[in-house]
Amino acid sequence: MNFELIIDVVLLALLVATAIGIASLRQLFPVAMLAGIYSLLSACFFVLMDAVDVAFTEAAVGAGMVTVLFLATFALTSRTELPTRPRRRQAALIAVFLTGALLMLATRDMPHFAAADAPIHSHPLYERYTVTSNEEIAVPNVVTSVLASYRGYDTLGEVTVIFTAGIAVWMLLAGRSRRNKSAKGMQH
Amino acid sequence: MKLREEQTILRIVSKLLLPFILLFALYVQFHGDYGPGGGFQAGVIFATGIVLYGLVFGLEAAETALPPRWLQVLMPLGLLLYAGVGVANILLGGEYLNYNTLDAHDPVHGQHLGILLVELGVGITVAAVMVSVFYAFSDRGKD
Known part of the structure; x- marks a missing residue:
């Protein structure tokens, strides 16, 4: 058994453990932290596969930025997840296993790493x-x-997507609070 | 989201780290031709620095350092820089986003210049969008 294989197995085991932790927790604060850890572990995995650019993005966006945005969202909504009915939980479990089985079946057609x-x-x-x-x-x-x-055209499209998303969030969230501020300002 | 005043260690450590985070973002931005990284990663790292500042010292401090009004200019500026390089290529007699035309004598040099400008556009837009999303979320959380 070579050294890299052991690291692969350990990393994948940690990924599965983190995913189970995320699924089982009801408190969303630790879920956000675990999601950040999941991203960091994925980034390590990408480095092992020699995809350093992808790993870099995953670490910066997944572990850094998204965790903060999750926390900011909890401040706006709720810190706990509502309980789901057992019936729906079973249906979700079946759907997850079916999708997983299909994906595993699809990997048989892919070339070896x-x-x-x-x-x-x-x-x-x-x-x-x-x-x-x-x-x-x-x-x-x-x-x-x-x-x-x-692939300059593709990247231009990606930047346009990010720009559009930024404008959309800004119009949805920042617009209202500014109106509140100006309303408050009028009262004074 | 502001931490209490007595978080001295956190405040000092993040203040020490901040210039290095921003410098690292610039390194990733301009070293993307030679090592891993580029505009996307650099933009996010730069935004992370501002977000860290906002988390530790409060949203007002971050908005003083990087005013939201600037972000409204920077967000389209990066995209326009990218698209503008393509328009410049057409005006210089090439195809859209064919950087060869940027240098009349050496097409490879034109490619380098084009990639540098385009990556800069990516970095500016990504950083501005990330910071403005963070501002929008935290600003809403205060109400």
Whole structure:
């Protein structure tokens, strides 16, 4: 048994334990903390798979930003989860197991991790992104050259999505409190 | 969301950490060509610094350091910078977002410049959106 396999097993076991913890808790404050830990563990897992850029995003967004936003949301809504009826809990459990089984079935069609004959290595673009990009763009981090140059349209779309989401949240939440403030200001 | 005044250790430690967090965000932003990272990660890390400041020293302090009115300008500014690079490419005679045209003599240099500007646009928009979402949530929580 090699060393990396042991780390993989430990990390996945911790992920499962965290997920069970999240599902079983009713208090939402520890749930937010556990969700942050879940993100951090996922980021470690991505690093093991050599996807450092993805791991970086997961750690910054999942563990850092989302946890804070969860806490801010609890301040607006409630800190405890309402109990669900046992009937619905059973239905949810069946749905989760069915989906999980389908996903596991789907992985049988996927190539093995880091397999040399995986379709991604025989695709015509493989050569372009990993070899030709050194002359065309000359950026050592291939992820950056793909993300910002070859797939510039996609990234522009992603930024537009983030911008739209930001504007939507701002219009929904900030608008009302400003009106309250100006109403209060008129009373004084 | 403001912590009580006697949280001295938390206040001092976060004050010590803040410049390094913001500096690290800039490093991730401009070093994305060579190492892991880029505009998305840098924007979120920068926003995390402001959020930490807001959590420890209060929302008013954070809003003084980075006023919400600036965010309303910065949010579209990043996106317009990104889209504007594409328009500049068209005006220089290339396809939309084909950075080769940015430097008439050396297309590789044009690519570097284009990626730098585009990533900067991503970083500005992401940081501004994250901070403004945090402001919106915490501001609402006070009522």
